[in-house]
Amino acid sequence: MAQGGDKEWIESCEIMVAIEELSLLKNGVEKKLSTMAFLHLSNLLLRVLDKIGPTMSVLSLDIRRNIERLEEMYLLDPSSNSSLMEIVEKEVKEGTVRKADSCSRAILWLSRSLDFTVALLDGLEKDSEQSLNQIIEEAYKTTLGLWHGWIASAAYKIALQLTPDREVFVGLLMGKDKDIAKFEGEIYKLVTLIQPFLHEIHELMKKYRLERLKST
Template sequence: MATFFDGMKKSFADVPLNDGKVDTASFLEAAESLVKLFDLLGSSAFAVVQKDMTGNISKVRKKLLADPAGAGTLQDLVLSEAGTKDKAATQGLLWLSRGLEFTSKAMRETVSNPESELTKTFTDAYTKTLSQYHGVLVKPVFKLAMKACPYRKDFFAKLGEDQSKVATQLETWLEALENIVKIIIDFFASGNYGKGL
């Protein structure tokens, strides 16, 4: 029985890390596969989350296509824009990593609290991550999306019929996602590359 994870173009677990540097092309494929996770949440309220993440993926991909050598890893991409006025890809990566951090926290809260419904785990994750960057116009949109989460059992059923396989794949994917998000966020912090973005 195929699961949601079997259908992914690329899992975060398959993204190469060379000396702690994240391969840009593989990372983008894994991020695109993650965006499809929001389809399983089944609410149009999540369209804003998907649109935001997809837009940021496009900014990073545009830079990769324009400068494959300079943007081969996420760290190189940021460094290639560091001294320039055009930081579109860096900004895209910063916001994409924030969206990924929210998703990883939401899924970790969901896995760690099997008695909690998604409305709670996703709201808790939003409060701990994205809400600090959102203004008064955006917060209500995201809060509405969190309230529109499906029941836990329905969401997990959509991930796949074989729940033990789903649990194993989810944990592998989630650990890799958490690791990559930490690498990116730590890198941004190390050089204050997100300043003003």
């Protein structure tokens, strides 16, 4: 908002918001990724994913459900559920870690959705010639597609037909900042910030042999 009573809406770039907030998270994370930090990261990336529109509605709904499940667990006892490791270890001891409604599965699928989003953003930054449809398809094949069964894969193929033009998507992410070189640099920085978080989660999943669980 401008000084002197004149209101001026400044459209914040989603990428810049994510970078700023992830930088703060990075400075606060020690050896274990906190549950709140992971939930925060998931919500940040969901905002970026939502810019694609109806194409990602099924995936976005799945992400929201997993976020809600993890939030509910955290709020039951914030002190004992403060880190992802604590939540997974608790479910391992209870024998519920592989159940369909476990928080461990929610963590696994959220991390895979984040992998997909990172691959999508990475594709945007590295190849200016590819259409958004091509970038999404490649990102899906190398991330979520590895773990989806035929039902989920079929739903994805139908949704892919609704992908907007690359220019429209990039424009929505950039907001009023039309400097494409700066935008691509911001994507690179965002991906670089996210990767350490995802690496930690993947290592946690491997430790308890959850990394190869698939959907139907």
